[in-house]
Amino acid sequence: MAGAGYKLFNTGDVLTAAQVNTYLQEQVVMVFANAAARTTALTSVLAEGMVSYLKDTNATEVYDGSAWVAIGNSGDITGVTAGTGISGGGTSGTVTITNAMATEITAAGDIIVGTGSGTFDNLPIGTTGQVLTADTTVSPYKVKWASSSSNYSLAASGSLSGGSVSVTGLSGTDFIVELNNATMTATNAFVTTINSDTTSGRYYRNDSGSTSASFFTRNMGAGTGYYVGFKIEGGNGGSVVQTGDYNIGGGVYNQTTAITSIQLVASGTTWSAGTYKIYSR
Numbered sequence: 001m002a003g004a005g006y007k008l009f010n011t012g013d014v015l016t017a018a019q020v021n022t023y024l025q026e027q028v029v030m031v032f033a034n035a036a037a038r039t040t041a042l043t044s045v046l047a048e049g050m051v052s053y054l055k056d057t058n059a060t061e062v063y064d065g066s067a068w069v070a071i072g073n074s075g076d077i078t079g080v081t082a083g084t085g086i087s088g089g090g091t092s093g094t095v096t097i098t099n100a101m102a103t104e105i106t107a108a109g110d111i112i113v114g115t116g117s118g119t120f121d122n123l124p125i126g127t128t129g130q131v132l133t134a135d136t137t138v139s140p141y142k143v144k145w146a147s148s149s150s151n152y153s154l155a156a157s158g159s160l161s162g163g164s165v166s167v168t169g170l171s172g173t174d175f176i177v178e179l180n181n182a183t184m185t186a187t188n189a190f191v192t193t194i195n196s197d198t199t200s201g202r203y204y205r206n207d208s209g210s211t212s213a214s215f216f217t218r219n220m221g222a223g224t225g226y227y228v229g230f231k232i233e234g235g236n237g238g239s240v241v242q243t244g245d246y247n248i249g250g251g252v253y254n255q256t257t258a259i260t261s262i263q264l265v266a267s268g269t270t271w272s273a274g275t276y277k278i279y280s281r
Contacts, residue, residue, distance in 0.1 A: 004022040004023060005030070005031075005032065005037070005041045006023075006030060006041040006042055006045065007019065007023050008045060028051075029051045029052065029053050029060065030042075030050070030051065030052045030053070031052070031053045031055065032052055032053070032054055032055070033054075033055050033056060034054055034055065034056040034057075035054055035068070038052055038054065038068075046063055047063070048063055048064060048065035049062065049063065050062065050063040051063075051071070052068070078091060079091035080095045080097065082097055084118045085099065085100050085101050085120075086098060086099060086100055087100050101120060104120065104121065104122040105122055106122060107124065107125070108125070109124070109125025110122040110123065110124055110125060111123050111125075111132075113141050113142075113143055115140035115141065116140065121140070121141070123141055123143070123145075125145070126144075126145025126146075127145070129147065129151050129153060130145040130146055130147055131145070131146065131147075131151070132144075132145060133145070133146040151281060152174075152176055152279040152280065152281045153279065153280065153281065154277060154278075154279055155170055155171075155172065155175070155278050155279060155280040156169075156170070156276075156277070156278045157275065157276065157277045157278070158275065158276060159274070159275055159276075160179070160182055160183075160264065160266075160271035160273065160274035160275060160276060161270075161271050162266075162270055162271060163265065163266055163269070163270050163271075164263055164264065164265040164266065165263070165264045165271070165276065166196065166261055166262075166263045166264075167261060167262050167263075167264070167276070167278055168260065168261040169260065169261070170259060170260050170261060170262065170278065170280060171258075171260065171280065172259075172280030172281055173281060174231070174232060174280065174281050175231070175232040175259065175262070175278060175279065175280050176229065176230075176231050176232075176278070176279040177192070177228075177229065177230055177231075177232070177262065177264075177276070177277075177278050178227075178228075178229045178276065178277045178278075178279075179226065179227065179228040179229070179264070179274060179275070179276050180227055180274060180275050180276075180277075181225035181226070181227070181273055181274045181275065182220065182225065182226045182227070182228060182271070182273075182274035182276075183220075183223060183224065183225045183226070183271065183272045183273035183274050184220050184221075184222060184223075184266050184269050184270070184271060184272060185222065185223075185266075185269045185270045185271075185272045186222045186268070186269040187219070187220065187221050187222045187269075188219070188220065188266065188267050188268045188269045189217045189218065189219050189220070189267045189268075190217065190218045190219075190220055190226075190228065190264070190265070190266065190267070191217050191265040191267045192230075192262065192263065192264060192265070193262075193263040193265065194232075194253050194255075194259055194261070194262055194263075195255075195257060195259060195260060195261055196261060196263055197253075197255070202253060202255060203253055217267070222269075223272070225273065225274065226274075232253075232259065232262075262278060264276055
């Protein structure tokens with residue numbers, strides 16, 4: 001049976017069936033209990049190319065002419081050590097490492113930020129519309145979620161009806177006004193005022209260079225739907241309020257009063273259809 005070790009045959013020896021089975025057929029790879037047993041058996045007959053199997057370590061080795069070496073690609077990694085950002089490791093068997101940055105994330109939207117040299121932490125998600133902003137006063141992150149000065153949010157919306165729609169309760173520093181499918185019953189002018197202010201001279205019209213009692217005017221044909229959009233900047237206590245219009249010149253509301261309402265007037269007639277949206281920031 002396998003494991004009989006090594007036998008040196010001499011001239012005239014009788015080769016028995018048992019010896020053929022144990023020393024030839026079953027021991028193309030010689031089997032030993034351990035390395036010591038192998039040394040004892042092969043001390044005077046070692047030859048390069050011999051192959052052996054050791055029961056105690058389950059190792060298959062080949063003799064290279066000077067030493068027994070493991071068969072196969074042995075590699076040179078003797079251990080895995082966790083570095084910055086990972087944990088785990090080991091020197092044998094199955095080695096597991098874990099991404100420590102991933103375990104810092106506790107909820108959807110969390111992001112990983114550096115807190116120092118080789119250190120990090122999770123920053124929870126901000127609220128809708130906020131942007132990530134650098135702030136060196138915030139410790140230890142140096143960044144924070146904050147409202148963007150460039151983001152507009154919908155402040156009011158509704159339908160155009162009657163002779164005038166007054167949108168009240170506004171706040172902010174800038175506004176965008178959009179009218180979609182704005183339709184008048186009769187041909188006349190669409191007029192915009194701010195804070196219901198119709199005092200002559202309060203509005204400076206860019207298209208004519210004259211003063212006016214309204215923010216701007218656009219003539220509209222009866223029964224025709226129009227899109228009109230314009231922007232109001234610096235409208236909360238600033239020195240002036242600027243505007244730009246997709247269609248006409250716009251103008252300036254020459255007051256420092258904060259804007260709290262905008263009037264959309266169908267001058268001399270009524271609104272028969274259309275909607276409005278006002279965005280603020």
